[in-house]
Amino acid sequence: MNRPIGYITNPLVRHSAERDPEALAKAAQDPRTAMVILAGDLPILQAGEPGTSLLSASVLNRIPGHQEQVFLGTLGDRPVLATLAAPEATELFQDDPAFAVVDLRSIAVRGLVPEDELGMLAMAKSLLDWHRRHRFCANCGAPTSLAQAGFRRDCAACGAQHFPRTDPVVIMLITRGDKCLMGRQPRFVEKMYSCLAGFLEPGETIEDAVRRETFEEAGIRVGAVRYMTSQPWPFPSNIMIGCIGEALTDEIAFDGEELEDARWFTKDDVRRMLDGSHEHYAAPSPIAIANRLIREWVKE
Template identity: 60%
Template sequence: MTTPLDRLGFAQSLLVRHSAERTGPTPALADHPDAGLLLFTGETAVLRRTGEGASAILAAEAGARAPEPLPLLFLGRVGDRPVFAGALPVEAATLYAEDPGYRVLDLRSVAVEGAVPAAELGLLATAKSLLSWHARHGFCANCGSPTVIACGGFRRDCPSCRTEHFPRTDPVVIMLVTRGDHCLLGRQARFLPGVYSCLAGFLEPGETIEDAVRRETFEEAGLPVGAVHYRASQPWPFPSSLMIGCEAEALGDELILDRDELEDARWFSRADVRLMLDRRHPDGLLTPPPMAIANLLVRGFADGF
């Protein structure tokens, strides 16, 4: 078994971020007939069918069949082609869902299915995160006045008090805690039946990644942790987080679970983990799908990395 980074959802992107183009007048969709367009209707993405697959990058005219996308953001470029993203009313989804040339699919399913090329998932993550931020930050946190879009959508400005507001990304530590040939996996009540995953939690202000791993593991499982090692990261646009994948070494094996956080947690052997990854565990236990960073961490443990 391997730990393929190319299967990690949202971690690859075709986007070239042209920050220099955001400082002055930004490109406009109407001026670029060759532009690419990403469209969301609520939590779902509009995809263009391409033979047996699909693409998230639509032609500019694809937005003409619906009300004007608002907001319309300039993301950057794919090659020399400017790419924009826009939000449509939820009811506009039917305008595309009823057309055999399109698919309308929620973003998590897009990643799990591999419905679009892996390098387009990063584009979708950027678009979804930015659109979600704009939907929630129409007013100035400093004075309460309405704000306006600036820098192509990578900033909102307050005309009243001149405060500049920037999109936020919430860092989350997700850790595979190990002790010898066993690893700790847990489940929350909201998980699908039989799924066990890595522990995780939000990084707090003024806290290092390593200390966040130690704190969250102790809070959720009552387990002290020593050494912590960074492994990989994954953008997680629900609505806008960065999953920071780590491996951590437990200093003991006794578990004291916080039942408000975890329905269950237990130690699993490498053999158990391999069966879970292969969906052959006798109790029907599973790991998260390959698009999730928890799968990458668990698979690395199973492979002895």
């Protein structure tokens, strides 16, 4: 099944160009407001087939307090807020059949909410995680406070302004003729191989990051690199930059620390990995950009 990449669809109007500093307070008082609630890292869903992450604001009455709140944007004329609750808040919903508490990766894999909501959940998780990690000023160490409806934190002590960040990651399918290079990390599910990936470093182009990471992880030299597609990856807040690279060498060399194996796969191998019929190897999840990269390569 050729499912869409996870987290890429977000129908919210963000209002970033004209973001009202009072939007958060206004939305909190609006009875139409939809609430996305995370207890620590875990979204709280209204159960159903599919369920939804867009909850009534009245659900907050079940939670004794919340740590942060962010104005995400609007759906039509309906404001949407993201709320961070303490991890212990999951206990308030676990025995209620009207709700489900599920990690964001499983929500995408199992299709527990409409696809349009996955991008909103990714946005909420990334922003709330950033607020949780940036309560103190990186410039002077003083406490910071939420500003600009949740899209900034301000330091009253030194005047510094801090903005949410997204970390770029290159993820690449390296090809050489009718074969492609994939690797396996120890944490992967049984039999699964995937594209190589790594963080983009300061002062580095996307193309050079693809070449460097591929050589560091597998000892393969890469020539031409072309961009394919991208994916928000809210673990905690990355943007996956999908590329295809052309290998200049064949001999694989890896150190066994980051990868436990790396090998070349033929297009026939990959087709059988994608349809689940391969005896020894499996493809990455359909929600992952790696699946899209290898699927598009097989079509070429």
